[in-house]
Amino acid sequence: MKRIILLAVVAVVGAGLFLTRPATLSADFAAGHVPDAEAGALVFHASGCASCHTSPDAEASDLPVLSGGLAFPSDFGTFHAPNISPHPTEGIGSWTQDEFARAVTLGVSPQGQHYYPAFPYAAYQHMTPGDVADLFAFMQTLPPSDIASIPHDVGFPFNIRRGLGLWKLAFVNDAYVMNDPTDPVLERGRYLVEAMAHCGECHTPRNAVGALDRSRWMAGAPNPSGKGTIPNITPAALEWSEVDLIEYFTSGFTPEYDSAGGEMAEVVTNLSQLPREDRAAIAAYVLALEPVQ
Numbered sequence: 001m002k003r004i005i006l007l008a009v010v011a012v013v014g015a016g017l018f019l020t021r022p023a024t025l026s027a028d029f030a031a032g033h034v035p036d037a038e039a040g041a042l043v044f045h046a047s048g049c050a051s052c053h054t055s056p057d058a059e060a061s062d063l064p065v066l067s068g069g070l071a072f073p074s075d076f077g078t079f080h081a082p083n084i085s086p087h088p089t090e091g092i093g094s095w096t097q098d099e100f101a102r103a104v105t106l107g108v109s110p111q112g113q114h115y116y117p118a119f120p121y122a123a124y125q126h127m128t129p130g131d132v133a134d135l136f137a138f139m140q141t142l143p144p145s146d147i148a149s150i151p152h153d154v155g156f157p158f159n160i161r162r163g164l165g166l167w168k169l170a171f172v173n174d175a176y177v178m179n180d181p182t183d184p185v186l187e188r189g190r191y192l193v194e195a196m197a198h199c200g201e202c203h204t205p206r207n208a209v210g211a212l213d214r215s216r217w218m219a220g221a222p223n224p225s226g227k228g229t230i231p232n233i234t235p236a237a238l239e240w241s242e243v244d245l246i247e248y249f250t251s252g253f254t255p256e257y258d259s260a261g262g263e264m265a266e267v268v269t270n271l272s273q274l275p276r277e278d279r280a281a282i283a284a285y286v287l288a289l290e291p292v293q
Contacts, residue, residue: 020163029132042275049066049135053070054067063142073226186285204219219236245282
């Protein structure tokens, strides 16, 4: 009987280790692609990297210093954006392209640890290998910072990184929310919104364990800071035209002559760096969303 119990325990532990193991990257990731730092700059802006990874006290710059430090309070603890500048020890200057790609698309560190989903790899998993390689090339051109990353303030049991493997297994869905569009403009909009700009991370409510409620996609959510809410941007609540949306993504001005504030002001700063056709594609996606009250 004891032997059976022991075997059962070993089987459960083995299954747990198997299910929670960090995923590995495809061996031919971005094979044959020549990284383009100039193209990577657009990926950088679309993905909003500077919004989270520059110091909260930093001034806007064409060459931001990605020293990290921004705090993200949540029900599970406070997460701090790390230093992702090209510094060889405090940043990611010693990383290879494949290590960077594994972190961005799979949420796994070079040491094989799961990253917390405060890092939106659930969205970035849709990024093309070429865009990831271009992004990495651009980030190598940015100024290094020797400021050490601030550790996350997360208590038990959320500090058990291996358990994030089960969370990923249960909640990281590799399918797009919007079904495959036939319109190439809408397809581009879906890629920009669901993959790079990761708009759903703020505009979609979450369940009790922090996973996005995809049945209420873009229907608004409580602000993690505890101040107010992130608005519903489905057609059930947003009555802006395509022209209104494009102007908002360009200048931050609303049809009511108000202006974007808070985190959205930084999003507009990023989107304004993109070609107009990309902002138009994002507008097309927003207008095509399923209305959710």
